[in-house]
Amino acid sequence: MVRETTTNVLRHGDAKRCTISLAEETGGVRLTVENDGVRGSRMGRGSGLAGLRERLAAVGGTLEAAPGPDGTFRVTARIPHPTARDVPARIPHPTDPDVPARIPHPTDPDVPARIPHPTDPDVPARIPHPTDSARIPRPDRPAYLEETE
Numbered sequence: 001m002v003r004e005t006t007t008n009v010l011r012h013g014d015a016k017r018c019t020i021s022l023a024e025e026t027g028g029v030r031l032t033v034e035n036d037g038v039r040g041s042r043m044g045r046g047s048g049l050a051g052l053r054e055r056l057a058a059v060g061g062t063l064e065a066a067p068g069p070d071g072t073f074r075v076t077a078r079i080p081h082p083t084a085r086d087v088p089a090r091i092p093h094p095t096d097p098d099v100p101a102r103i104p105h106p107t108d109p110d111v112p113a114r115i116p117h118p119t120d121p122d123v124p125a126r127i128p129h130p131t132d133s134a135r136i137p138r139p140d141r142p143a144y145l146e147e148t149e
Helices: 002-012 048-058 143-147
Strands: 018-025 028-035 062-067 073-080
Touching: 002 018, 002 028, 002 048, 048 062, 048 073
Parallel strands: none
Antiparallel strands: 018 028, 028 073, 062 073
């Protein structure tokens, strides 16, 4: 709402002052944007405030936009607090019975064996490297190159 209304102040007015206020009311909050830069007496029928009104209505809010006192223009949005059904359930506590067990620690007896290390006797031999002393045939090289040296 603040972005839309302040954009309107800059595009459609000649404001020297713009006030943005937020107040808590019973059951919700009220956001008001008021400026003193109303040009002429006509109020445009653009889609910005209409779209904002629709978005607020989707969450149970309202929007009022009209000339205010002393040649100002005021936009007021009222947004209700979420109801109990909109608020998620509390965050589970680690001591709750339905909270999953902790992540196993490496020292736990039921933790799987460690990842084998290359020096372990049961680890398969490594893949030969081209720099090894034994010649490794390479299919991408002609046979006569393999026989030299």
